Amino acid sequence: MPTGKGRSIKNSLLIFANLFVLTVAASCTTFDDIDALKTLRYEAGHQKGAGFCASCHEDIYNQWSKRSRHSLATTSPSFHHTMRAYSENIVVGLFMDEGMCYSCHGSKDVNEGVNCETCHGTVLRGVPIEKTHADKFTPRLSKLREPDFCARCHQSKTPVSGDNLSSTYTDWRASKAAAEGVTCQGCHMGKRQDDTHAYHGFDTAVRDETIYRGLLAVGGIRYNHPELRLTIENRIKGHSVPAGGPTRVLALELSFRDNSGTELFAKRQTFSKRFSLIPIVGAVPYRLIENTQLRSGEKRSLRVTLPSDVRKRPQRLVIVLRMYEVSDEYAGDIGKAHWASKPILQKEVDL
Numbered sequence: 001m002p003t004g005k006g007r008s009i010k011n012s013l014l015i016f017a018n019l020f021v022l023t024v025a026a027s028c029t030t031f032d033d034i035d036a037l038k039t040l041r042y043e044a045g046h047q048k049g050a051g052f053c054a055s056c057h058e059d060i061y062n063q064w065s066k067r068s069r070h071s072l073a074t075t076s077p078s079f080h081h082t083m084r085a086y087s088e089n090i091v092v093g094l095f096m097d098e099g100m101c102y103s104c105h106g107s108k109d110v111n112e113g114v115n116c117e118t119c120h121g122t123v124l125r126g127v128p129i130e131k132t133h134a135d136k137f138t139p140r141l142s143k144l145r146e147p148d149f150c151a152r153c154h155q156s157k158t159p160v161s162g163d164n165l166s167s168t169y170t171d172w173r174a175s176k177a178a179a180e181g182v183t184c185q186g187c188h189m190g191k192r193q194d195d196t197h198a199y200h201g202f203d204t205a206v207r208d209e210t211i212y213r214g215l216l217a218v219g220g221i222r223y224n225h226p227e228l229r230l231t232i233e234n235r236i237k238g239h240s241v242p243a244g245g246p247t248r249v250l251a252l253e254l255s256f257r258d259n260s261g262t263e264l265f266a267k268r269q270t271f272s273k274r275f276s277l278i279p280i281v282g283a284v285p286y287r288l289i290e291n292t293q294l295r296s297g298e299k300r301s302l303r304v305t306l307p308s309d310v311r312k313r314p315q316r317l318v319i320v321l322r323m324y325e326v327s328d329e330y331a332g333d334i335g336k337a338h339w340a341s342k343p344i345l346q347k348e349v350d351l
């Protein structure tokens, strides 16, 4: 429990924060930006839920529910943790609420993330499902196939500074894939193996770290004591890695060891979008301060110098690549991540 004095300091800080937010809000397009973020990216209305569609589209349902991150978008612990940071904060609560989160993450009522109806439209009530197919689902398919359909949710800017929070779409627009006419759906939804329909797995490193196999490469390793040089390459033709906004951090973890396997030195290099945070409010991204995401097709050279207090020359190097989720209190401290994927890539080399 905070003490009386602590509470009064906290209160004056909150008043300060209020003034700060209001001043900023009055001085730029913040309110428009916030409204834009609150706008539903899908049709409102009571949904039947994915279980209903599953009765006839079992394969698609299984791909969506077992592989896709979409199916967890309203239930994952990290989503709720981050949403609480917003909605329970007096200052942020003034102008942002959980509606803003559900505007992209899916219906709060059915609570199953971005589901069939979020993308395809809600079922028409009181008429046979065939009529919904004919009147709604079929005509909509052409819209769903358009390149900017995914951008509704996968591209957004932060209120206040207007920097791109997630820029998967603008990344794609500038990519080789776009130049070749390959869309998000073209890569993510192409039929797999024996499928007779568009793939709905929307694979995520959270559920399957092997999706990046062959697409992220670490090479060019040269060790000239005390300096290591290596390269890391993003071979995805469509966009940066990590693909999204500040919630995902790719980390290259290097462990320098002696012959017996004892670690002499460890270094973690991260690739992500970093934003400065509004004071006190903390959770609200403000201005893009650094973007170290690996651009599509980029091969980046890295250099690591062992500090002079590491006296022994290392003999082995263990390299691991992992994806982390850091939606709220991160501020550069990976220890605060909500989860980490299993190794996307792991190798060991003699130095």
Ligand code: HEC
Pocket: 048, 052, 053, 054, 055, 056, 057, 116, 117, 120, 123, 129, 133, 137, 138, 141
């Ligand atoms: C009673 C069975 C049944 C249910 C329930 C059902 N569908 Fe269908 N759906 C079909 C059949 C049959 C087709 C046509 C054959 C195919 O593409 O599999 C179809 C086709 C579709 C198509 C492709 C339309 C086209 O023109 O190619 C979409 C999109 C679709 N369904 C979405 C849904 C969604 C979303 C739900 C749940 C809200 C749903 N369906 C529920 C039976 C059903």
Ligand code: HEC
Pocket: 041, 042, 069, 070, 072, 073, 074, 076, 079, 103, 104, 105, 106, 114, 118, 119, 149, 150, 151, 152, 153, 154, 184, 185, 188, 202, 203, 204, 205, 206, 244, 248
């Ligand atoms: C209604 C909003 C919405 C639409 C439309 C949408 N997505 Fe998503 N997508 C999300 C949200 C929200 C998440 C994050 C879910 C989570 O992790 O909690 C997500 C996650 C993903 C992921 C996994 C990302 C990761 O790092 O785990 C992929 C891949 C993806 N979407 C691809 C697509 C593609 C391709 C399209 C277009 C065909 C699309 N999405 C359309 C909202 C949407």
Ligand code: HEC
Pocket: 037, 076, 078, 079, 080, 082, 083, 084, 086, 098, 100, 101, 102, 103, 104, 105, 152, 153, 154, 155, 156, 166, 168, 206, 243, 244, 245, 246, 247, 248, 325, 327, 338
């Ligand atoms: C403009 C659409 C949009 C809005 C609004 C939005 N999100 Fe997201 N969110 C996404 C997408 C897309 C992803 C997938 C990662 C990426 O692309 O950055 C995501 C990922 C996340 C993740 C990472 C989930 C995980 O475990 O991997 C969290 C947590 C999250 N969002 C929380 C929130 C909260 C809380 C709010 C409301 C304050 C919110 N989001 C508002 C689109 C949105």
Ligand code: HEC
Pocket: 050, 053, 054, 057, 060, 061, 062, 064, 070, 114, 115, 116, 117, 118, 119, 120, 141, 144, 145, 149, 185, 186, 189, 196, 197, 198, 200
């Ligand atoms: C993130 C958005 C999204 C979600 C969630 C989603 N779909 Fe789709 N669906 C699409 C898109 C985009 C297409 C068109 C893909 C293409 O043809 O390239 C599509 C196509 C389809 C088709 C036609 C497939 C074909 O190849 O004939 C059916 C059927 C369908 N979806 C059913 C479902 C069902 C059932 C669910 C829920 C289990 C679901 N969808 C969830 C975006 C989505």
Ligand code: HEC
Pocket: 150, 151, 154, 168, 169, 172, 177, 178, 182, 183, 184, 185, 186, 187, 188, 202, 203, 204, 205, 206, 211, 212, 215, 236, 237, 238, 239, 243, 244, 323
């Ligand atoms: C040239 C092919 C290609 C195009 C085009 C493409 N992607 Fe990707 N994307 C990939 C590959 C490959 C991966 C990593 C493995 C996977 O998810 O299958 C990936 C990963 C992602 C991820 C992160 C998944 C995770 O968990 O790390 C998201 C989100 C995503 N893409 C969204 C999009 C959106 C939105 C578009 C369109 C604006 C798009 N992609 C266009 C190939 C593509």
